[in-house]
Amino acid sequence: MSDYSDKPADFLFPESVKQWFLQMTTALMGGNSDEMLRLYDKEFATLTSSYFKQSPWPDPDSDAVLSLSDEDPVFLTLYTQIYYRHMFSKLSPTNEFKKASWDNYCAIFEGILDKSLELDVMPSQWLFDIVGEFVYQYQSFCQYRAKGSKTDESMWNTKDVLSYLHRIIKYSNIKAVLAAQDANQPQPEVPSESVKELGYFALICLSRAHVLFGDFFTALCILKPIDFKKRDQLYQKSYSCHVSVYYHMGFAQLMLGDVANAVRSFAKIILQVHRNRAYYSKFADYDQVNKLTEKALSLLMLALYLCPGYTVEEQINALLREKLADKQSAVQKGDISVLSDIFVMAAPKFILPNVQAESEDVSKKATALQLKLFLELVQRHSALPSLHSYVKLYRSIDVEKLARFRGVSVAACLSEIMAFKLKAEALQSDVHFFVSDSIVKVDEQKREQRTGQYYMTQISKLQRVVNSCATSD
Structure with missing residues (x-):
């Protein structure tokens, strides 16, 4: 039998993993942020696909990892974070690992807050x-x-989770920074640019938690x-943040009945991802981003049902026909x-x-409650599609006749x-009408000049061809 005692701790690692x-x-250590991004977002995914599909990455406490990292505490803390991230996404972590991941997050946030952990690069x-x-965890x-x-x-309780997010937001001074930007004033002092960004992302993730x-x-x-x-917002620095914030914001708007804004939120990110597929597909988390975008498209379809007459980009309509034609047909018929x-x-x-179930599985109750609230919203809008179709069909119609149709x-x-009249403006309906002497009269149909949008769509198509040619080269 071979004696491994004289071998280096990392001798079983593939050379590419050692190099990582x-x-x-x-x-x-050298402050090379671009190289860190390449190793984190691309190389890590490549090595995972090659060597760690069914198994965890090397244990952060192993002699091999300690040796390869020179026992650098900052590296080990950050590596531990992505070590558990991989485990949660690809494997089934035990309670022991869930506790260890929680402890590592506490170490990260406490280190940032007491300035012992610097994330400047x-x-x-x-x-x-x-x-x-x-x-997510x-x-x-x-x-x-x-x-x-x-x-x-003692782990992953709601009070502590929200506390960390609030503390990071406060420490980063991000609210003052955003207020100063709106007022075109000098930027207030922040601990560092990285902490400012972390506070910004914590603000977005805190909002996401409240959606959940x-x-x-x-x-x-x-x-x-x-x-x-405004353009050039910080969320655009992270492709997954960009998609996540619009998806969750759009969903919150939908559930509160602000349907027109929900459509705009969903449409913005759907078009963003669809028009820039070549760019987004380069990233490791593209599958997750694409999945969230597909969900946004389904929710947009529901929102359009609730606000008939709202005009969206032709590209959106094309995507709905391509991906959800059968479901869209059933939705338009009001199939509950x-x-x-x-x-x-x-x-x-x-x-x-804050629910700790003793024996009964109550995990689906939260979804059941939100479904109930959504169907109540559908009920409140149930007359709108039918009324919209009649108003679009007639130049004028007697209320009594319309009542018989309905x-x-x-x-x-x-x-x-x-009710439809009150909601028409908020929903930006494509028709305008009024009631006079028990007659519904349509006095105009809103028509928008879409020449500019046509050229924007063609430019976007050309850019995709250019990107495709560049990729194939």
Whole structure:
């Protein structure tokens, strides 16, 4: 039998894996943020696909990792974070690993807050993934706990999770920074640019956490300091943050009945990803980003059902026809079972933040509650599609006749018309009408000149061809 005692600790590692540890440690110590991003977002995924599909990466406490990293404490703390991130995404972590991941997150946040851990060279994508993965693991733990599984109350409890996010936001001074930007004033003092970005991403992930709770009003209030109409916002530095913030914001707007803004939020990120597929496909998390975009498209379809007459980009309509034609047809008919199925599939995975189930599995109760609230929203909008179709069909129609078509009393029909009238502007309907002497009169149909959009679409198509040619070269 061979004697391994005289072999180096890392002798069983593939050479490319050894080089990853050495290069990442060198990039971290040398302050090379671009190299760190390449090793983190691309090389790590490549090595995972080659060697760690069914197994974890090397243990951070192993002699081999300690040797390859020169026992650098900053590297080991950050590597531990992505070590557990890989484990949560590819494997089934035990309670022991969940506790260890929690402890490592506590070490990261406490280190940032007491200034013992400096992240000045961290790439923006990694900074977002730190807080994004933090909320994801918390979400997973809440779902696990709601299934009646025994858990340790000292880890992943809601109070501590929210406390860390709030403390990072406060320490980063990001709210003052955003306020100064809106007022075109000098930037207030911040601990560092990396901490400022981390605080910004923590603000977005805190909003996401409240969406998971079903607290949509608070979720949107948290995002108020961010001016989404301005270009060059920090969320654009992270492709996954860009998609996540619009998806969760759009969902909160939808559930609060702000359907037109929900459509705009979903459409913005759907078009962004679709028009720049060549760019997004280069990243390791493209599959997750694409999956979230597909969910946004399904939710947009539901939102369009609730606000008939809202005009969207032709590219959006083409994507709906290509990917969801059958479901869209059923939705337009008001099929409640299809509406429910799409909602459950495309909505976030809701959580019961403070529920510890003893034996019964209550993990699905949060989703059931949000589905109930959504169907109530559908009920409140149920008359709109039918009314919109009649108003589009006629130049004028008697209210009594319209009531017969609708199968309701004249008084009920008049109430529906008034409700539609009130919502038409908010929903930006493509028709305008008024009621006079019990006659519904359509006095105009809104038509928008879309020449500019046509050229923008063609330019986008040309850019995709150029990118495709560049990639093939």
